Amino acid sequence: QKEVEQNSGPLSVPEGAIASLNCTYSDRVSQSFFWYRQYSGKSPELIMSIYSNGDKEDGRFTAQLNKASQYVSLLIRDSQPSDSATYLCAVESGGSYIPTFGRGTSLIVHP
Amino acid sequence: DTAVSQTPKYLVTQMGNDKSIKCEQNLGHDTMYWYKQDSKKFLKIMFSYNNKELIINETVPNRFSPKSPDKAHLNLHINSLELGDSAVYFCASSQDPLRGVNEQFFGPGTRLTVL
Numbered sequence: 670q671k672e673v674e675q676n677s678g679p680l681s682v683p684e685g686a687i688a689s690l691n692c693t694y695s696d697r698v699s700q701s702f703f704w705y706r707q708y709s710g711k712s713p714e715l716i717m718s719i720y721s722n723g724d725k726e727d728g729r730f731t732a733q734l735n736k737a738s739q740y741v742s743l744l745i746r747d748s749q750p751s752d753s754a755t756y757l758c759a760v761e762s763g764g765s766y767i768p769t770f771g772r773g774t775s776l777i778v779h780p
Numbered sequence: 781d782t783a784v785s786q787t788p789k790y791l792v793t794q795m796g797n798d799k800s801i802k803c804e805q806n807l808g809h810d811t812m813y814w815y816k817q818d819s820k821k822f823l824k825i826m827f828s829y830n831n832k833e834l835i836i837n838e839t840v841p842n843r844f845s846p847k848s849p850d851k852a853h854l855n856l857h858i859n860s861l862e863l864g865d866s867a868v869y870f871c872a873s874s875q876d877p878l879r880g881v882n883e884q885f886f887g888p889g890t891r892l893t894v895l
Contacts, residue, residue: 701882703882703883703884705884707821711888711889712870712887712888712889713823713870713884713886714886715883715884715885718883755821757823759884761877761882766811766828766830766835766836766877766878766882767825767828767836767838768825768882768884770822770823770824772820772821772822773821773823
């Protein structure tokens with residue numbers, strides 16, 4: 670059974686701080702990794718995808734992947750109240766078509 | 781110019797009824813999905829179609845039947861609705877998962893309430 674684990678939170682950070690969201694996965698052959706943001710009452714939207722070990726930066730967001738340790742993380746720099754949402758980690762084995770989602774981490778950025 | 785659309789947005793119905801949810805995508809993607817998100821916000825895949833062909837059918841009661849008339853549409857029909865079917869149902873599409881391009885684009889969701 671493929672599992673994707675996330676701390677449900679809430680993770681509370683002050684405005685302007687770095688928010689660090691973590692995700693671990695059980696399937697060693699996983700190849701594709703995604704972070705989605707879901708505002709309350711809305712649908713998930715893709716923030717970043719990462720496929721190889723290391724860091725990938727996009728604006729204030731950085732995804733970090735460590736396949737040996739089977740974790741992927743998302744850093745949000747200069748956190749804003751508008752970043753308050755649930756962040757879903759999704760992991761997929763190559764060619765499986767099936768992304769497995771974690772339960773999400775609730776992030777609260779307070780002014 | 782919504783990328784993935786679903787109708788209806790809200791659906792309130794009695795136990796035992798049959799209902800359908802429609803989904804359309806205008807992204808030109810080959811693959812479409814249905815997900816169920818329960819009250820605990822857990823997002824679980826139900827079905828996936830690639831070019832109108834069923835490729836994923838997770839453990840879902842056979843009261844749920846997807847239909848894909850063409851690759852831009854994937855509808856979900858639910859027979860004999862039960863209380864436990866109450867959830868938010870999301871349609872999604874992705875470009876080319878077989879080649880690793882599997883970023884999911886989600887529709888706005890359909891909130892189903894069974895009374």
